[in-house]
Amino acid sequence: MAKTELSISSEIKELGIEEYARELESNGLTIVPPEVNGFGLERIDRIVEIILERAEAMTGAKFTLDDGPLDELEFPKPKLTPEQMQQIEALGFKDAILKPTQFLIQKLTQVDRMFRDLVVNPVSVALQNHMMAGQSRLSSVNCFVKWQGDFGYGPGLGLHADQAATPLPWGPVAHSGNSTWCLTDYTLDGGALAYVPGTHKESKPTPPPDRIKDAIPAEAPKGSVIVWHGATWHGAFPRKDKGLRLGLAVYHRHAANLPQEDVPGQTTEAMVEDTDNPEVYRILAGLTDKFPYREIQSEVVPHVKTSAATG
Numbered sequence: 001m002a003k004t005e006l007s008i009s010s011e012i013k014e015l016g017i018e019e020y021a022r023e024l025e026s027n028g029l030t031i032v033p034p035e036v037n038g039f040g041l042e043r044i045d046r047i048v049e050i051i052l053e054r055a056e057a058m059t060g061a062k063f064t065l066d067d068g069p070l071d072e073l074e075f076p077k078p079k080l081t082p083e084q085m086q087q088i089e090a091l092g093f094k095d096a097i098l099k100p101t102q103f104l105i106q107k108l109t110q111v112d113r114m115f116r117d118l119v120v121n122p123v124s125v126a127l128q129n130h131m132m133a134g135q136s137r138l139s140s141v142n143c144f145v146k147w148q149g150d151f152g153y154g155p156g157l158g159l160h161a162d163q164a165a166t167p168l169p170w171g172p173v174a175h176s177g178n179s180t181w182c183l184t185d186y187t188l189d190g191g192a193l194a195y196v197p198g199t200h201k202e203s204k205p206t207p208p209p210d211r212i213k214d215a216i217p218a219e220a221p222k223g224s225v226i227v228w229h230g231a232t233w234h235g236a237f238p239r240k241d242k243g244l245r246l247g248l249a250v251y252h253r254h255a256a257n258l259p260q261e262d263v264p265g266q267t268t269e270a271m272v273e274d275t276d277n278p279e280v281y282r283i284l285a286g287l288t289d290k291f292p293y294r295e296i297q298s299e300v301v302p303h304v305k306t307s308a309a310t311g
């Protein structure tokens with residue numbers, strides 16, 4: 001019989017988070033509250049400040065937690081044929097393309113040490129390694145900045161599995177995994193993450209339409225980390241409230257898969273040293289991996305034996 005459960009590591013036991021690992025296994029998602037993940041709300045507050053500053057620098061609009069963007073925003077006009085635009089309208093994505101209520105701030109590990117400290121949070125790393133049988137690596141670190149509206153996800157809530165690029169069939173070991181840090185409270189009316197419990201065991205990239213009704217909100221207080229399996233169907237509920245929902249996605253990959261962002265190529269030794277745990281960061285960034293190699297020749301080459309070397 002195929003093995004369907006992953007063994008609980010000594011790391012998980014030492015941290016006392018067996019219940020979260022078990023929930024991740026049965027449910028495909030678990031929420032670890034601030035008092036258990038131990039990152040600390042003071043650092044979360046500082047991260048929020050950095051995100052708000054960066055959002056303003058990128059868009060030109062000032063953002064506040066209570067009111068969202070204080071100016072109206074628009075995305076660059078997409079170069080689409082009338083037929084493509086009709087298709088997009090039919091799929092309900094027109095507003096998402098033309099009228100933004102969400103955008104992504106990318107490559108945050110390059111911006112400040114605190115984003116790298118989130119990456120090496122022991123609870124998050126242990127749960128990611130639990131899903132990936134100890135072979136977790138970093139794929140990207142991005143922040144979803146979301147305000148009132150539904151970002152065009154419509155009634156389907158944008159449900160999908162993150163590891164959809166990996167060919168089927170999938171097994172219990174995750175090909176990707178998400179640790180999303182709630183920088184603001186996650187509530188249903190606040191536009192929480194939507195997910196369908198247990199669907200990491202169904203091995204399908206997207207849900208059939210009749211399963212959309214099974215989506216529930218991942219509600220969590222600020223400072224929580226929501227960890228889910230790359231096969232779990234998830235999306236987002238529309239934000240009905242005013243103000244911002246900020247979700248900081250520390251996205252992991254199994255070592256056998258490509259990263260979203262060129263983490264191994266763009267992580268410097270100075271960045272590694274400037275973290276809570278350089279040893280773990282170096283591994284997660286993929287710097288200790290054999291592949292992809294960057295040397296012209298990574299394997300040793302034999303040369304003609306010289307008389308001096310014959311001894």
Ligand SMILES: [Fe+2]
Nearest residue numbers: 160161162234
């Ligand atoms: Fe996703």
